[in-house]
Amino acid sequence: MEKVLTSLAAALAIGLSALATAWAQSRIGAAGAGTLAEKPELTGTVIILVAIPETMVILGFVVASMILFTLK
Amino acid sequence: MSKVEIVGPKGMLREVLGFLRDRGIMQIEPVFKGFIEKEDEEHIRSFLPDEKTLGERLFLEDLIRKIDELSSYVQEAPVRTIYIDPLSILDTVATTIDRHIAGCKELFERKEKLEGEASELHRYRLFLNALASLFRTAERTPDLDFIGLTIKEPGMVGRVRTLLSQITDWEFDLLTETAEDGTLVGLITIEKSMSGKVKKSLSNEHIPELTFPPSFEDLSFAEKIVYVQKRISLVLSEKEEINRKLERFAHRWMPIYTRVKEWSEERLSLLRTAASVFETRMCFFINGWIPSGELEKAGKDLADVFRGEVAVEEKGIFEEDLVRVPVILKNPPYFRPFELLVRFLPLPRYSSFDPTPFIGIFFPVFFGMILGDAGYGLLLAGLSLVMKRRLRKRKELRDAFTILLICSVYAIFFGILYGEFFGELGSTLFGLAPVFIERRSAIKPMILFSLSVGVVHIILGLTMGLVAALRRKSRREALYKISMILITVCMIALFASFFEVFPGLLARPLIIAILVLSPFLFFSGGLLAPLELLKSIGNIISYVRIMAIGLTSVLLAFAANRIAGMTGDIVIGIVVASLLHIINIILGVFSPAIHSLRLHYVEFFSKFLEHGGRRFEPLRK
Secondary structure: OHHHHHHHHHHHHHHHHHHHHHHHHHHHHHHHHHHHHHOHHHHHHHHHHHHOOHHHHHHHHHHHHHHHHHOO | OEEEEEEEEHHHHHHHHHHHHHHOOOEEOOOOEOOEOHHHHHHOEEOOOOHHHHHHHHHHHHHHHHHHHHHHHOOOOOOOOOOOOHHHHHHHHHHHHHHHHHHHHHHHHHHHHHHHHHHHHHHHHHHHHHHHHHHHHOOOOOOEEEEEEEEOOOOHHHHHHHHHHHHHOOOOEEEEEEOOOOOEEEEEEEEHHHHHHHHHHHHHOOOOEOOOOHHHOOOOHHHHHHHHHHHHHHHHHHHHHHHHHHHHHHHHHHHHHHHHHHHHHHHHHHHHHHHHOEEOOOEEEEEEEEOHHHHHHHHHHHHHHOOOOOEEEEEOOOHHHOOOOEEOOOOOOOOHHHHHHHOOOOOEOOOOOOOHHHHHHHHHHHHHHHHOOHHHHHHHHHHHHHHHHHOOOOHHHHHHHHHHHHHHHHHHHHHHHHOOOOOOHHHHHHOOOOOOOOOOOOHHHHHHHHHHHHHHHHHHHHHHHHHHHHHOOOHHHHHHHHHHHHHHHHHHHHHHHHOOOOOHHHHHHHHHHHHHHHHHHHHHHOOOHHHHHHHHHHHHHHOOHHHHHHHHHHHHHHHHHHHHHHOOOHHHHHHHHHHHHHHHHHHHHHHHHHHHHHHHHHHHHHHOOOEOOEEOOOOOO
16 A cells, blocks of 8 residues: 555656646747747747746656655 | 957048958947047047948939839849949949839739739639539529629528528529639529619628629620630730740849849948948047957058058957957867857857857767667767768758767767667677666666766856856855855755765764855845755756656667567567657657757856857958
8 A cells, every 4th residue: 555655646746747847838838939930039048948847847757756766 | 359449541441441341350339439548539520421422322222222123023033143343334224224113113013913814814714614504504584683602601601591582582593503713602593673682682791792894794604704714815925925024134134233233232331331430530440349360460461451551459358348249159160060059049248158168068978868879879870971961061950960970979878888779679689788877777876877967067057157257356256156066065965965875974064064154155145045056956956857868768769679579570570669769769869959958058057158248240241
């Protein structure tokens, strides 16, 4: 039972953060595409803005790994 | 970049500007503040063009506008190069251009009119062809009237039917047919007495009725079809004739006009640049920027060409100049292709660093660490070499494949370290064993490895920030950067001791060190400093993506080999494995590239790079 709960916790840690990243990137990506249509010179800034929420899923991955490896 | 002032006698200004334009080495600054000493400012004024120069400028602007107008009337076609001296034909061209514009404009307008008519006739032809079958079925009596309709939506048929039933009390017939272009056309047959009422109702409901031009009125239905065909062929032949005339004109005259336009634009750019120059009673002053490497040669050449009458003086760059010093990226040949990746970002300031060498060193390493497969690396290296040869003339694509080639070499290197060749195929076929780490199972060591890379990269970024602060002589910022580096190192060591990577005994001295350093951080960085510190820790954790993305790549390669093995047939197995590996290679190019770039743009460059540089735009042809 404990193993199931640990795995579920790890899955939630990465799953929820992935959903959050996806939601944030969808909003920023749509706005970024609009921005690039008008100002292509802002490519670098838009890449950075789209990339920023990715940290959430990486943090989720780290937390999931910590749950799996430390609570083994 | 050198801040320079070029001085010479006023009469030589145009020649000097021409010289600078031909060399393309100087960006002219249209202000004298910062170039001229304060006490001399009252003797200096903007260069005022004389009446002749103003007249020439207006004449050239008008001529360019006329040539542009003429070009808009003739078809765009490759123009042969002519080597005639434009100055010798300038007066002739100025005389002929009005006549040519008038002639070409007339032909062009006639052509547009014919195109409009041809399009209308084509629409009538479609309609008439579709109606031909309806006319055969409709009863023809003198008491009946026929109304043609263009129905845009199929749902409108029902609306028309309801409308007609209300007006005519069901005494009508509505036949529909699809025209060649897919439009639905309809024919309403009603009593002549109802015709006016029906037409008015259709107009009120915005249902378009197809009306023919007056020239069609006296023609029968069959005659209309023949007339339309004949008229279309006449219109098309007349249009062809006009096209031929315009083509002949373009072939004969456009090379001359194009040459004159090029010359006029060059001349005009010189006259306009003269507005950015300053003068005293006798001399002109050109202020601006020349790349330091070019300065000595430029000074010597100017002295030689103008027999020592024109002097170049290098001025000192002050702190207030730093925001306006133009920036040019110059790198050794190995790093030059990586400028492609730097161009996505705004230019760095003159007082900051050129990010190209950093991206040139770390980007391929991160790419190789993520992809880390010798087989994929070999394939990508081969592809890059072939594409580089094929795309010799397209610089940007060639640079992209040069970057891919360098990245592939690192992917091969890390592939050998991880013992991966198309996943675990290398170990199955040739007994290839991991030299450093086996990525698929050693998840925790790979996380620690990625974090270590992150620590080194972020600390390097912070150190560069410290160097930039020292270069700007900003002591407070330098103290902030040093405090940040020390506290970050202490915090990482503290975490490492919590997770038993470092001895647990280290925890207490590290906490004391952090507490001692914290006031310096608050003093130099303000209240937001702890937030920045947390951001740096988050940035380091972000490097875990090197392991995470790499793990997905290796697992996909493993899955490809497994699925291929499950087919039980050697040929099908090879096909399936090849397809899956190709998908993985495509993902393996984009994913590591995007994530490596992100690690640079977001995590690394934010520690030291100052954007907002001004692009070096020299006066050139």
